[in-house]
Amino acid sequence: CLSDWSSDVCSSDLGALTTTGGANGAGGAINATATTGPLNLTGALVSSGGAANTGSAGAGAGSITLGGSSVTAPGITANGSNGNGANLAGGLGGNVAVMGTAGAVSVAAISSVGGSGTSGNANGGAAGMIALDAGGGAPPITLAGNLTATGGGRSGSGTAGAGGNV
Numbered sequence: 001c002l003s004d005w006s007s008d009v010c011s012s013d014l015g016a017l018t019t020t021g022g023a024n025g026a027g028g029a030i031n032a033t034a035t036t037g038p039l040n041l042t043g044a045l046v047s048s049g050g051a052a053n054t055g056s057a058g059a060g061a062g063s064i065t066l067g068g069s070s071v072t073a074p075g076i077t078a079n080g081s082n083g084n085g086a087n088l089a090g091g092l093g094g095n096v097a098v099m100g101t102a103g104a105v106s107v108a109a110i111s112s113v114g115g116s117g118t119s120g121n122a123n124g125g126a127a128g129m130i131a132l133d134a135g136g137g138a139p140p141i142t143l144a145g146n147l148t149a150t151g152g153g154r155s156g157s158g159t160a161g162a163g164g165n166v
Helices: none
Strands: 017-020 030-034 039-041 045-048 064-068 071-073 076-079 096-100 105-113 130-134 141-150
Touching: 017 030, 030 039, 039 064, 045 064, 064 071, 071 096, 076 096, 096 105, 105 130, 130 141
Parallel strands: 017 045, 030 064, 039 071, 045 076, 064 096, 071 105, 076 105, 096 130, 105 141
Antiparallel strands: none
8 A cells, every 4th residue: 555645545556746835835745655565656746836926035845755665756856936036045945765665766857956046136945855765685776867956046146056965
């Protein structure tokens, strides 16, 4: 069975999972773990900060955590939103962790990007961390895309967001 943020579902195959914050709101966390067997995701996973209203800083993305004996996942995105006004920072990118406890991990592109400061002297948001772990003997990690952990752009004399660890 699969244990997720709201219930136990007796299936380890899931489609797309998306959570986007409302205006000025942070994206929600996505946690999906197959309690027995592999976790196979067939649709994109997205957590993003909601669009900032005028005069508001960007919002952060929620974290994305996936686990199972092995994990297969398509694209994963955890990006912060841009600030909207002078001297207002971009939101933080979310952390992404994909853990296979006894088998292979296979993922497409993963992105954790901080939102940009867009006017005045605004800081960019920091990127989140990306962690991939295929536990057990020597199972492979297969990447079918880029791993991107980039800080958000700055405006004026603001500071660009820090890149994340991969």
